[in-house]
Amino acid sequence: MSVPVDPRSKEDGFEHHDAKVKVLLMIGFGLVIALAVSLAAVGLLLSYYHTTPEPPVSGLERDRIIPPEPRLETQALGNGPEVILEAQQRLSRYAWVDREAGVARIPLQRARVLLLERGWPAPVEASGEQAVRLQQAKQRAEPR
Template identity: 75%
Template sequence: MSVPVDPRSKDDGFEHHDANVKGLLAVGFGLLATLAVSLTAVAVLISYYDSTPEPPVTALERDRIIPPAPRLETSSRGNGQQVIREAEQRLNRYAWIDREAGVARIPLPRARILLLERGWPSPVEASGGRDVRLQQTKQRAQP
């Protein structure tokens, strides 16, 4: 299927009816004018907001209100280091968990040594519950 070609375009070697240059120039200048008006409007708004004084601060805005705990972290690196330090102290110190029941927390290296010496504790019987475990703990604690 062939497209009819203008004989003048065929003689000159290029198409004379490609685009309407006047229309394209009008659209281009219209876009530039719109851009210039927009930039001018933004500049006027910025200068207006810079020259407008801020409203006075109320007493409620001046008071510093501290929300109840838990609060958001202000320094995640600092708080993270503190949490790690506290956890390491908890893992490396002796402390009572339940003094009445005779349950204590011991440092990890000491717990590993005791586990190697005494072996893994036997499973708790289903009927006895906590009493059986307490008796096993007291028996192992005696030298």
């Protein structure tokens, strides 16, 4: 089955019914105009924002507020060896935690030996005016 060909198209060497050039040109010009309008609008907005003054700075924004301890470290890698050294010293030395209650900090190795010798202490109920912490400290201090 053959398709009928327009005699004018056959003479010109191309099909006249495929696309309407006027419509395509109008759409192209419309897109160029829309692009130009949007670029002009962006330019106007940018010039407006560059010329408007910023609002005045409040007193809270001016003052530097330092948060309470503990603060985030600003140089974590720089302070790392100091933190590790301090932790190792705390774990390897004797010191008082609460002298009145009789609670002391002992080296980690010594605490392991005592825990193996004496076992884990049982919880103690508070009796009278003595604090639970004091009773537990006394219980731990008693040899078995």
